[in-house]
Amino acid sequence: MTTKALGAVVAAMAVLVGGLAAQAQGPIRIGASLSLTGTYAKLGRNQHEGYKLCEKDLNATGGLLGRKVEFVVYDDQSTPATAVRLYEKLITEDMVDGVMGPYSSPVTEASANVTEKYKKVMVAPLAATTSIFKRPPDKKRYYVFMVISPAEAYLEGLIDMAAKRGLKTVAVVNEDTLFSKAAAAGAVDIAKKKGMQVVFQEAYPKGNTDFAALLTKVKSLNPDIVAAATYFDDAVALTRQMRELDVSPKAYGVTVGGDLPEFYDTLKANAEYVYGATQWEHVLPYPGNHEFFGAYKKEFGHEPSYHSAAGYAGCLIYAEAVKRAGTLDADRVREQLLKLEMRTVFGDYKVDQDGFQVAHRMVTFQWQEGKKVVVWPDEMAPAKPRFPTPPWNQR
Amino acid sequence: MIRRGAALAALAAVVAGLAAYPGYASGYGVRATLQIFMWIVLAGSWNLISGLTGYVSFGHVAFFGAGAYTGAILVAKVGWPWLPAALAGGVAAVLLALVIGYPCLRLKGPYFAIALLGLNEVLRALVSYFEGLTGGGNGLSLPTLDATIPIYYAMGASAASVTLLTYVIITSRFGLRLMTIREDEVAAEAMGIDTARHKLYAFLLSAAGPGIVGALTARDQGYIEPISVFPLATTITMIVMVLLGGKGTVWGPVLGAVVLFVAQEVVWARYPYVHPLLFGAIIVAVVLLMPRGVLGLLQSRYRLPRTI
Numbered sequence: 049m050t051t052k053a054l055g056a057v058v059a060a061m062a063v064l065v066g067g068l069a070a071q072a073q074g075p076i077r078i079g080a081s082l083s084l085t086g087t088y089a090k091l092g093r094n095q096h097e098g099y100k101l102c103e104k105d106l107n108a109t110g111g112l113l114g115r116k117v118e119f120v121v122y123d124d125q126s127t128p129a130t131a132v133r134l135y136e137k138l139i140t141e142d143m144v145d146g147v148m149g150p151y152s153s154p155v156t157e158a159s160a161n162v163t164e165k166y167k168k169v170m171v172a173p174l175a176a177t178t179s180i181f182k183r184p185p186d187k188k189r190y191y192v193f194m195v196i197s198p199a200e201a202y203l204e205g206l207i208d209m210a211a212k213r214g215l216k217t218v219a220v221v222n223e224d225t226l227f228s229k230a231a232a233a234g235a236v237d238i239a240k241k242k243g244m245q246v247v248f249q250e251a252y253p254k255g256n257t258d259f260a261a262l263l264t265k266v267k268s269l270n271p272d273i274v275a276a277a278t279y280f281d282d283a284v285a286l287t288r289q290m291r292e293l294d295v296s297p298k299a300y301g302v303t304v305g306g307d308l309p310e311f312y313d314t315l316k317a318n319a320e321y322v323y324g325a326t327q328w329e330h331v332l333p334y335p336g337n338h339e340f341f342g343a344y345k346k347e348f349g350h351e352p353s354y355h356s357a358a359g360y361a362g363c364l365i366y367a368e369a370v371k372r373a374g375t376l377d378a379d380r381v382r383e384q385l386l387k388l389e390m391r392t393v394f395g396d397y398k399v400d401q402d403g404f405q406v407a408h409r410m411v412t413f414q415w416q417e418g419k420k421v422v423v424w425p426d427e428m429a430p431a432k433p434r435f436p437t438p439p440w441n442q443r
Numbered sequence: 444m445i446r447r448g449a450a451l452a453a454l455a456a457v458v459a460g461l462a463a464y465p466g467y468a469s470g471y472g473v474r475a476t477l478q479i480f481m482w483i484v485l486a487g488s489w490n491l492i493s494g495l496t497g498y499v500s501f502g503h504v505a506f507f508g509a510g511a512y513t514g515a516i517l518v519a520k521v522g523w524p525w526l527p528a529a530l531a532g533g534v535a536a537v538l539l540a541l542v543i544g545y546p547c548l549r550l551k552g553p554y555f556a557i558a559l560l561g562l563n564e565v566l567r568a569l570v571s572y573f574e575g576l577t578g579g580g581n582g583l584s585l586p587t588l589d590a591t592i593p594i595y596y597a598m599g600a601s602a603a604s605v606t607l608l609t610y611v612i613i614t615s616r617f618g619l620r621l622m623t624i625r626e627d628e629v630a631a632e633a634m635g636i637d638t639a640r641h642k643l644y645a646f647l648l649s650a651a652g653p654g655i656v657g658a659l660t661a662r663d664q665g666y667i668e669p670i671s672v673f674p675l676a677t678t679i680t681m682i683v684m685v686l687l688g689g690k691g692t693v694w695g696p697v698l699g700a701v702v703l704f705v706a707q708e709v710v711w712a713r714y715p716y717v718h719p720l721l722f723g724a725i726i727v728a729v730v731l732l733m734p735r736g737v738l739g740l741l742q743s744r745y746r747l748p749r750t751i
Contacts, residue, residue, distance in 0.1 A: 084715040087670075123715030128671050132664055133474050140469035154582060154668050161665045165589055166470070179584070187587055224571055225580040226668065253571060254580070254670070 075116035076376070078103075078363075079138030080148040081159065086126030091355045092151035095174055096121060097348050098359025099148060101340075102367075104347075112367050113374070120144055126151075128158035135162040145376050148363060149192075151355070153177035153199075153226050160192045167191060169369075169381045173362025174355060177226055181404040191378060193385050194405040195362045195397060196354075199227045200234025202325040203275045205412025205424035206301035207235055209323075211242040213435055215272035215298055219248035221262060221286070222277035231277035231303050239275075247271050257285040260293065267295045280305030284314050291318050291440050298436035299323060301412070307354070312418060319415045321437040327410055328354040328394050329422060331430075340393040354394075361394030461599060465592045473595050477663070479704050480598035481656045485677070486684040486696035487605035488652035492645050493682075494690035495618065497625035498548070500646075501678055502559030505566050506536035506653035507660075508672040512570055514658025515583045515667055520576070525590060529597065529658040536654025537647050544646040549639045551628060560675075567673040582668030585661065594663045598656060602697075605652045610693045612648075614750050621645055622691065683722075686729050689736030694751055698737060 080099060083092030099119050106117045120142055124131035131150050138144045139162070149172030150159055156175035163170040172180070173195040181194050207218065218239045222232035229251065236246050247269045250262055263286075266274060274297045276286055283305040290300070305311060306324030315322075330341040330352070340360065344352040352360075369384040370376060389407070390397045398407035412424035414433050423433040465473050485507065493499045510532030517528040547558045570577045577583060612618040620641050623631040632638055661667045680703070688699030703725075710721070733740045741747055 085719065122713075123718075125715075127674070128666060128668075129478070129660070129664060133471070133478060136474045137471040140471045154666070154671065157582070157584065158664050158666045158671075161587065164587070179581075187584075223580075225670075226582060229580055251580075253568065 075118040076112050077118050077120050077144045078146045078148055079120045079142060079144035081122050081124040081131045081134035081150045083126040083151040084123035088126040088151050094353045094355040095151050095359035098356040099363055101344055101347055102360045102363035106367055112370055124150060124155060128155050131155045131159045132162055135159050139166045139168060148366060149173055149175060153180060156180055160189055164189050164191055167378050169378050171195060171362045171366040173358040177230055181402050191382055193399055193403040195365065196327045196358050197405060197408045197410045199230035201410050202231040202303040203235035203301060204238050205325060205410065206275055206299060206323050207238045207242060209424050209433060210273045210299045211244060217245050217247045217271040218273045218275060219266050219269065219271040220246060220275050222251050223279060223282055224251040224253055228277040235275045257281060259286050259289045263289055263293045263295050267293060272298045274300045276302045278302045278305055280308060284311065287315055287318055287322060294440055296439045300437060307420065312415060317443060320443050321414065321434060323412055323414050325410055325412050326354055328357045329411060331422065332428060334393050334395050335391055337393040357394045361392040364392055365390055365397050465595055473591055475708060477595045477598050479701055480602040481660060482684060482700040482704055483602040483697050484605050484652040484656045485681040486700045487609055488649045489681045490685045490690060490696045491609060491649040494685055495621040495625060496642050496645055498642060499556045500559045501556050502563040503653060503681060504673060504677040505563040506539065506650040507657040507677065508566055509539050510536045510654030510657030511661040511667050511672040512577060515585055515661040516576060518662060519583055519585050525662040529655050532658025533651045533655035536650040540647050540650035544643050548642040548646060563673055567669045570669045582666060585665045587665065591663060594659050597659055601652060601655055606693060606697060613693055683726055687736055689738030692738045692751060695736050695738045
């Protein structure tokens with residue numbers, strides 16, 4: 049019985065797929081595999097919506113090279129193995145005209161092997177890991193391009209602000225995964241450059257939510273700054289347990305997760321004074337940013353995250369390079385992407401010869417009375433940080 | 444005999460077709476078929492221990508991951524070619540099975556299932572810990588190499604080997620003893636079967652395949668990380684494939700792997716939000732409506748041979 053039903057669905061799908069293929073000559077088709085389900089679903093869906101809005105906006109302004117633009121998107125369930133197969137499908141079966149990147153560093157790392165093999169340009173808007181782009185000469189990649197700032201830059205703002213205010217000692221903690229490790233290493237580097245002393249560094253496994261042992265050690269060292277390379281769940285648990293154990297540094301910041309509205313909703317007053325880093329905020333004065341925020345909210349019924357904005361901007365960057373090249377030819381689009389300098393709703397784009405992002409800036413914010421207030425870098429900051437962070441019982 | 448001859452001829456035609464397939468297929472066709480082969484090996488291997496002896500392994504992906512890391516380290520750090528590295532992956536998985544299986548399979552009951560579930564988590568933690576060798580949470584990136592077609596043949600050969608091995612076991616005295624253990628372990632012991640030793644042999648055989656295809660997959664993808672090669676979901680998928688096709692049969696795992704994989708490619712990639720629901724529905728439907736799988740159902744209805 050189930051097999052029959054399954055057969056019917058399969059047949060229906062075959063008709064649908066065939067129908068799509070028949071009208072494929074017209075538009076420029078851009079393929080992408082995205083994490084619509086699985087571990088990264090929440091973030092991958094936002095990126096998908098960024099692509100969709102870009103598709104709509106491009107078509108509203110006459111499309112690309114006089115043709116309409118159409119995205120072909122599959123779900124990779126947040127796994128690299130599936131994404132690899134799907135890019136192979138997009139390129140060799142669906143014969144898409146171009147591709148855009150998937151969500152997350154690990155998935156991009158695996159997929160880039162396929163896009164390189166077929167010499168397809170891939171703008172990868174949500175891969176923040178340096179090692180995807182900076183590779184030894186025998187493993188060099190030619191067609192993959194970075195949009196967001198590298199992981200190493202996430203904690204730069206926190207350390208820089210603290211250094212300017214005379215703080216001396218830093219404790220760095222991080223989750224033990226590709227991105228968080230790089231973010232922590234970046235923080236250590238910057239702190240050392242600024243002449244600060246890294247008094248503590250420790251990694252905890254993915255999914256860890258009990259920080260009692262780690263925080264007891266931190267407390268005994270009493271550092272001026274605690275810099276944590278986190279995702280969402282660990283950022284919340286860490287903050288809560290810092291209060292319980294009364295670990296009270298003069299500045300405390302997290303990376304991913306601290307920028308989500310849920311962070312404040314969960315922690316309430318305990319989130320006050322916490323610093324966070326983000327690739328993008330809707331209040332930043334980039335051209336068209338305000339309009340993007342409004343249009344996105346209207347289209348999808350919720351606010352965009354930086355994943356949405358990066359997806360949207362990455363798609364526009366690819367489109368701009370195609371426009372300038374006047375063709376979809378990979379080598380000529382690559383040439384344009386290498387010399388392109390562009391300012392989008394997401395900020396600046398410019399890459400070096402490895403396709404590595406060098407222009408985009410991250411911002412650091414602080415939770416102040418329930419709002420994310422951008423406090424770094426100075427030229428983009430509408431307000432000053434509330435410094436130093438008072439002891440827990442005075443917040 | 445004529446029916447048997449026709450079946451063999453059909454089988455030969457399928458094998459010949461698959462062997463010639465990379466000559467005219469697209470890159471995607473080759474890679475998708477390669478992954479079907481991988482699932483046939485995983486499902487077939489799980490069937491060897493759990494389908495035949497009834498000892499359910501909830502951690503079979505541990506052998507896949509162990510093979511993947513062994514192969515990847517040998518290729519990336521020692522510079523081995525991928526084929527011997529894949530065989531080494533199989534050897535590593537068998538050694539691991541020996542270490543875990545020897546104590547666990549001497550016990551009866553659910554201890555084995557629980558131990559295997561733990562094994563997978565322990566391995567993942569170990570791989571994350573020994574950063575110098577494995578890259579830890581950063582994962583391990585292999586040198587670029589386009590060997591999809593040779594790996595396709597290696598995967599195909601593995602799938603054929605596992606299926607052939609299953610056939611040989613099921614038609615042998617060894618297989619009969621395993622099935623006796625499944626039906627009634629106390630009775631098997633009373634009949635003089637050394638149950639611990641038989642279970643261990645079946646378990647060792649079931650670890651080799653996942654180890655080999657783990658290493659092949661690592662080579663083909665060029666990048667592995669702890670989360671991507673030790674997911675519990677992979678074990679669950681291989682179990683569902685075997686249950687769907689028919690556990691304890693030769694062709695059940697093959698059938699289950701092909702049907703589930705194709706369904707996933709055709710339907711689920713297009714409807715991402717409903718596919719977890721569909722997956723769950725299939726599990727429930729199989730367990731309720733045909734607990735012995737498609738082949739089990741056919742066997743009881745049409746008096747097909749036990750060795751199908």
